[in-house]
Amino acid sequence: MPTRALVFDFDGTLADTESAVLQSWQEVFREHGAELPLAAWYAVIGTQHTTPAMFALLAEHAPDIDPEALRPVTKARVYELLESLGPREGVREYLDAARDRHLKLAVASSSSGGWVLPHLERLGIAGYFDAVLTGDRHRAKPDPDLYLAALDALGADAGETIAFEDTPHGVTSAKAAGLTCVAVPNAITESLDFGQADIVLPSFTAKPLEALLSR
Template structure:
């Protein structure tokens, strides 16, 4: 392992309940009633890809960009006003990886604006050698583009990268990129199939850098 690449939502920040809540409220604002469970299949996907599917499925008249503008402003306001810390064990894992001279990246489906808000909130931005949003590549998760771009920016072969993910779409993306993947069981991320992961953990603290 020469590089360790983190997903963000559900891995660094336990934000999936917030995403479900605001996405449900966003759908309600635009005239559609939907349950959080109906949104679980979209965990790990980019906003444009998710809302394109939902717009078509529910025949929404508003544009995808209008929907995202409403949704994203609500989520950024939540980050700025909510007392929240990184998922237990994340700080320690980052420091341990750095101690072993492992380069670090983030490959998240969230918009770059939201990613930066989270990293600034937690004061961990400077630990990461690259940050890639799924909206900055041709295809988001479950396609491999975002992880391949992170590996390119880090200057590391995909086969030398370890990924930490919490969703089926994210794990598929990492494995399709030719990377080793740790699946983190986060109950707040919904019912996710992590079976394709090489390692599955119940806690970030279960990840031992020396064993990797």
């Protein structure tokens, strides 16, 4: 069955926002005299539980913290770190190639629309996508709901759609929805287990979209 649609995760896949978010949390933990265990980060990466999990873990080291006071501080630091961030290398070439082939495109992200949509605009890639599905309107990954919603929005079948993900939780979500899934880990997730993925690429530049679709 020919490929008719592509669905991309956002954080860490289209842009390496996860590095900035992780750095921000590491800084917060160090300011409170602790180190953020990477195992705890990996346990929630790609889901909707990152912030609550980090505050809960931080409270073990600093019981008197006020999450509501810290929340805007950590958010501001993330945006500061993201000011010069562009799409991951090779992403724009993938999107251009997909548009040339008249493929339908969507974003499926566990993050909120308030996070994803402005970043897509800032990165200059919002116009490529026919639909953007986010975690404030659908159950977050690893639940398959976001991918099922993406298929519905695009009018595509799972068998003719490829998902692109950077975390095992995301791969689980895509596979549960019946999609072929290409894992493209980033520097933060490259050491994780992507055994569920159909294909693992070290980067978007490792294989052009045309070559991927011809497999």
